[in-house]
Structure formats: C-alpha cells, structure tokens
Amino acid sequence: xxxxxxxxxxxxxxxxxxxxxxxxxxxxxxxxxxxxxxxxxxxxxxxxxxxxxxxxxxxxxxxxxxxxxxxxxxxxxxxxxxxxxxxxxxxxxxxxxxxxxxxxxxxxxxxxxxxxxxxxxxxxxxxxxxxxxxxxxxxxxxxxxxxxxxxxxxxxxxxxxxxxxxxxxxxxxxxxxxxxxxxxxxxxxxxxxxxxxxxxxxxxxxxxxxxxxxxxxxxxxxxxxxxxxxxxxxxxxxxxxxxxxxxxxxxxxxxxxxxxxxxxxxxxxxxxxxxxx
Amino acid sequence: xxxxxxxxxxxxxxxxxxxxxxxxxxxxxxxxxxxxxxxxxxxxxxxxxxxxxxxxxxxxxxxxxxxxxxxxxxxxxxxxxxxxxxxxxxxxxxxxxxxxxxxxxxxxxxxxxxxxxxxxxxxxxxxxxxxxxxxxxxxxxxxxxxxxxxxxxxxxxxxxxxxxxxxxxxxxxxxxxxxxxxxxxxxxxxxxxxxxxxxxxxxxxxxxxxxxxxxxxxxxxxxxxxxxxxxxxxxxxxxxxxxxxxxxx
Numbered sequence: 001x002x003x004x005x006x007x008x009x010x011x012x013x014x015x016x017x018x019x020x021x022x023x024x025x026x027x028x029x030x031x032x033x034x035x036x037x038x039x040x041x042x043x044x045x046x047x048x049x050x051x052x053x054x055x056x057x058x059x060x061x062x063x064x065x066x067x068x069x070x071x072x073x074x075x076x077x078x079x080x081x082x083x084x085x086x087x088x089x090x091x092x093x094x095x096x097x098x099x100x101x102x103x104x105x106x107x108x109x110x111x112x113x114x115x116x117x118x119x120x121x122x123x124x125x126x127x128x129x130x131x132x133x134x135x136x137x138x139x140x141x142x143x144x145x146x147x148x149x150x151x152x153x154x155x156x157x158x159x160x161x162x163x164x165x166x167x168x169x170x171x172x173x174x175x176x177x178x179x180x181x182x183x184x185x186x187x188x189x190x191x192x193x194x195x196x197x198x199x200x201x202x203x204x205x206x207x208x209x210x211x212x213x214x215x216x217x218x219x220x221x222x223x224x225x226x227x228x229x230x231x232x233x234x235x236x237x238x239x240x241x242x243x244x245x246x247x248x249x250x251x252x253x254x255x256x257x258x259x260x261x262x263x264x265x266x267x268x269x270x271x272x273x274x275x276x277x
Numbered sequence: 278x279x280x281x282x283x284x285x286x287x288x289x290x291x292x293x294x295x296x297x298x299x300x301x302x303x304x305x306x307x308x309x310x311x312x313x314x315x316x317x318x319x320x321x322x323x324x325x326x327x328x329x330x331x332x333x334x335x336x337x338x339x340x341x342x343x344x345x346x347x348x349x350x351x352x353x354x355x356x357x358x359x360x361x362x363x364x365x366x367x368x369x370x371x372x373x374x375x376x377x378x379x380x381x382x383x384x385x386x387x388x389x390x391x392x393x394x395x396x397x398x399x400x401x402x403x404x405x406x407x408x409x410x411x412x413x414x415x416x417x418x419x420x421x422x423x424x425x426x427x428x429x430x431x432x433x434x435x436x437x438x439x440x441x442x443x444x445x446x447x448x449x450x451x452x453x454x455x456x457x458x459x460x461x462x463x464x465x466x467x468x469x470x471x472x473x474x475x476x477x478x479x480x481x482x483x484x485x486x487x488x489x490x491x492x493x494x495x496x497x498x499x500x501x502x503x504x505x506x507x508x509x510x511x512x513x514x515x516x517x518x519x520x521x522x523x524x525x526x
C-alpha cells in the first residue's frame with residue numbers, strides 16, 4: 001500500500017526579535033489510510049505539524065523538510081493556488097472550538113454549500129441536497145432546521161458536528177483533526193468521536209488526530225506519536241500504550257488523577273534536558 | 278458543629294432563565310467539597326452566588342453560621358476567596374505580580390505588605406524572581422500559582438475553586454493539584470471545588486455533588502463514586518463517559 005502522506009525531517013521555525021523559535025524540529029512519519037494520533041503538551045509542536053501539512057503556517061514561519069508529499073504531490077513545491085485546490089477538497093482540517101472556526105454571520109447550511117461549490121461544479125439544489133445529507137450523516141436530527149441556523153444558535157456539540165459535516169462534504173482523503181473535542185462536555189465528546197470514527201472508517205480516509213489527551217487518543221487511534229519540544233520522542237501502537245518506554249510518555253500517563261486510585265500527592269513530571277535533543 | 282458553608286434552597290435566575298434551582302449543601306470546616314457537571318449544570322453559578330457574583334433569587338447562604346446579606350462586606354472576603362478557571366483572563370495584564378498581590382492587602386489595610394508578598398510567592402513555589410514580572414511573562418501554570426497566591430494572601434478559611442486546572446496541561450495540572458492539597462493541609466482550609474472532570478474531583482474532594490440543568494442530581498462521597506456506588510443514571514453516564522472512547526463492535 002502506498003503512503004497517503006510522507007513527512008520526512010519536517011522543521012517549522014519562526015524568526016522573532018529574540019532569535020529563531022523552532023516549533024517543530026525534525027519530525028518524520030508516514031500515514032496510510034489509518035488513524036494516527038499526535039500527542040503532546042502545549043508547545044510540543046503538534047499543532048504546528050498539522051498546520052504545516054495543511055499549509056496554514058503563519059506567513060513569517062519557515063517550513064523546511066526533506067520530503068513533504070501527499071499522494072505523490074510535493075507540498076513544498078506546490079504553488080499557493082495548488083495548495084488552495086487541495087485544501088478543503090483533498091485535505092481537510094477540524095479545529096478545536098466551533099465557536100471560533102465557524103463563520104458567525106453565515107448560516108451553517110450556507111457555509112457547507114460554499115465549501116462544496118468551491119471544489120465541485122454542482123448546482124444550487126444539488127449542493128443543498130448534499131449538505132442536508134451530510135448534516136444527517138453527522139447525526140443531526142433535524143437537518144432542514146439546522147441548515148438555516150447561525151452558529152451562535154446551536155450548542156458546542158452541534159457546532160462541532162456541523163464543522164465535521166462541512167469538512168467531509170467535499171470527500172477529502174486526509175482529515176486533520178486538531179483537538180476536535182477538547183471544548184466539548186465529556187458525554188458530547190463521545191458522541192462526536194463516535195461520528196468521526198464511523199465516517200473515517202466508512203470513507204476510508206486517513207486521519208491525523210492531534211490532542212493533548214494521551215488516553216483519549218490511544219482509545220481512538222491505531223498508532224500514536226508522542227511529541228516533546230518539537231520532536232517525536234516515541235511512536236507506538238495505541239493498544240501498547242501501557243508498554244511505553246520513554247519517561248515522558250510514562251510521566252504523562254502517570255500524572256493524571258484516576259477514579260479509585262488513591263495517590264497523594266500525584267506523581268509529577270521531572271522534565272529532563274536530554275529529552276529535548 | 279457549625280458548617281463552614283451552608284447553602285439552603287438556593288435559586289439563581291437570570292431574567293427568565295433559571296440557572297440554579299433549589300440547591301442545598303453543607304460543607305464542614307476543613308472539608309473539601311466538589312461540584313461536578315457538564316456545561317450549563319449550574320456548578321459555577323453556585324460558586325459565583327456564594328462569592329456574591331450572581332443574583333440570588335431565593336434561598337440562604339451561611340458562612341460559619343452567619344447568614345449573608347445582599348451585599349458582601351469586607352470581612353466576608355477576608356474569609357472567602359476564589360480562584361478562577363482561566364489564568365489568562367483573571368490576572369490584570371498591565372500589573373506586575375507584585376502589584377496584583379498588593380491590591381488585596383491594600384484594600385484590607387494590611388501593614389506588613391512586603392513580608393506577606395514574599396511569603397505568599399514562596400508558598401506557591403514561585404521564587405521572588407517572579408515578583409516583578411507581568412502575567413504575559415509567565416506560563417499558564419505559573420499564572421495559576423499567582424492567582425492562588427492572590428487568593429491566599431488574605432489568609433481566608435474558605436477557598437472557592439472554579440475549574441482551577443482545566444486550562445492547564447496534564448503535567449502542570451498535577452503540580453497545581455498537589456500544591457492545593459499541600460496548602461489545604463498546612464492551613465486547614467475548606468475547599469469548594471468545581472470541575473467537569475470526575476477524576477480530578479474524586480482525587481481532591483471528600484464529598485461531591487453531581488449537578489445537571491441547575492439541579493442537584495445526587496450527593497455522594499468520593500469513595501462511593503470510586504466503588505461505582507451511585508444511585509442515579511446520570512452519574513453512571515458521566516462515569517462511563519470519563520472512561521474514554523470505546524469503538525463499537
């Protein structure tokens with residue numbers, strides 16, 4: 001099976017007044033039609049990795065890699081318009097908070113139709129029909145009603161479903177989900193993950209799931225990459241999480257409070273300087 | 278024994294919307310009490326009503342046996358302090374840590390401000406090197422430590438904690454939770470803590486209340502919760518959800 005995405009020695013850095021900030025420092029992985037989790041804490045470079053693949057790095061950021069290929073397309077050499085054609089059509093991204101990632105002055109339906117018509121030559125009626133089907137596919141009970149609502153009129157869970165609908169309507173091959181459920185309540189979180197899980201499996205998409213929550217990621221993905229300070233410190237199959245070797249991964253797993261475990265005080269992470277290299 | 282905090286039949290109404298509906302609880306001195314629920318369950322509203330930040334429509338709140346009036350006096354804030362969720366929003370962006378910590382001392386007319394500020398920073402594990410920094414020069418965990426220092430500088434006996442660690446990374450959360458436990462033991466503080474995370478609440482609190490849609494679903498001890506000794510379906514659902522995602526089939 002050929003890889004959907006190949007990332008080799010990816011580096012993202014930002015020049016600032018006080019020197020170069022290296023957010024991502026040599027990340028390599030390949031992705032097939034599978035679910036890959038990228039886990040790390042704030043500042044680990046996990047989101048910048050996703051943004052670099054999507055082509056959404058801030059303008060002054062510098063991206064460098066030995067290879068950054070999507071389905072045989074060299075993303076580093078692709079022009080802005082080629083990237084634009086890919087974005088939304090073949091690579092899609094779901095962001096953390098639907099309150100900020102949906103357009104507040106457009107109805108949900110219009111936003112989904114806009115995405116679809118930007119990438120495919122379909123008529124208005126056809127586009128609306130497909131948008132409604134997509135809303136139904138993310139288990140929105142009354143698609144006709146939600147189609148005409150504005151983002152502020154729906155709950156967080158509903159907003160995130162609409163976001164998923166919008167991202168999947170053009171039928172992308174790769175979906176990057178950056179903390180898709182962190183802004184949601186736990187029970188809603190599971191519903192949204194269930195929908196995402198089903199759609200990714202049905203459509204045979206590749207998924208990159210970026211999150212700070214190691215346990216959640218391992219229960220959802222096939223393979224997990226753990227990042228620390230811009231580098232990959234460990235890569236392991238999701239079901240082998242308990243056999244993690246790196247002290248950072250083990251520390252992350254350990255420091256979370258658990259129901260029924262009586263550990264006072266909680267073990268804390270003792271960050272070692274050698275983890276950075 | 279007089280409870281440190283007693284809430285009886287408390288309701289909070291915003292215009293027509295009932296945010297909190299007839300909730301009662303009682304917290305003993307030195308106890309740690311948790312409030313759990315999803316967004317909109319009224320858990321933060323309850324805390325804010327105690328602090329005088331939400332309009333009480335009905336019911337009474339007593340602190341150390343004395344009922345609270347419509348307005349909170351200075352003596353109340355000597356006794357009860359609050360730590361908010363977002364350390365990015367709760368610290369003044371144009372004041373140094375020193376200025377932030379001085380404010381409550383000045384309001385309450387303390388004389389020995391110098392030594393108190395130094396001690397407060399020391400207690401939350403920030404050296405005096407942080408004293409003249411601005412909040413944007415601190416990490417999230419350090420900011421939350423400053424917020425805790427600011428709450429504790431008046432030596433209150435009751436601390437209201439509104440999701441104190443939910444904006445922090447897991448490893449930083451562990452450090453802040455340990456700090457809070459340490460301070461509670463040292464100063465015999467009473468905690469009322471709000472969180473959406475069942476694991477955090479059972480770790481920190483002796484007893485807890487599960488809330489939904491502004492009402493109390495049930496009150497139980499952390500031991501009962503850990504033993505799955507719950508009576509309400511809603512609590513069971515929350516417990517199941519906190520165990521993470523399960524792939525169907």
